[in-house]
Amino acid sequence: IQGKLPMGSTVVPIIISTDKTELSQFTGDATAYPIYMTIGNIDSSIRRQPSRHAQILIGYLPTTAIEKGDMSDLAVRNARAQLFHAAVRAILEPLRDAAATGIPLKSSNGEVRNCHPVLAVYAADYPEQSLVACTRYGSRCPKCKASKDE
Structure with missing residues (x-):
């Protein structure tokens, strides 16, 4: 990717993380689904320290239940997945534009560079x-083509 950029531009590797969280231990029905962002240019020892604020909250994903009505279980699962993907797409859309055109950012040495954020x-x-x-939870590996039996 770096080789395709104009001279003086740089790639900024974006790291996204999510973790659905229970907000109440007593009721069990209150959840939040935060989505965080950091960049790979920051040393991992700094990124892992919450006190260094190297990760920022960029949004919340929906946690609302989908009313089943007369939908099949498969249709409900598909609706949840579509909702998740639509929300992530909306939250990350500004990155797509910035990756294509680049954005001017000041580097650690004070120089302004044209930066291209890439997930x-x-x-x-x-x-x-x-x-x-x-992929269906429990059916196969989400990272490769291995089935649950492999």
Whole structure:
């Protein structure tokens, strides 16, 4: 990617992470689904320290239940997946534009560079990996073509 950019431009590897969270231990029905962003140019020892604020909250994904009505279980699962993907697409849309055109950002040495943010990593636990990869939870690996029996 770097070789395709104009001279003086740089790639900014974007790392996205999500983790659906229970907000109440007593009722069990209040959840939040935050989506965080950081960049790969920041040293991992800094990114892992919450006190360094290297990750920012960029949005919340919907956690509302989908009324089943007369839909099949498969239709409900598909509707949830479509809702998830539509929300992620909307949240990350500004990155698509910035990746194509670049955005001027000041580097650590004070020089302004034309930066192209590129989604490099989506960090998630196994259930969320399955959702992101559009694979059925428990049926196959969301990262490769291995079935659950392999």
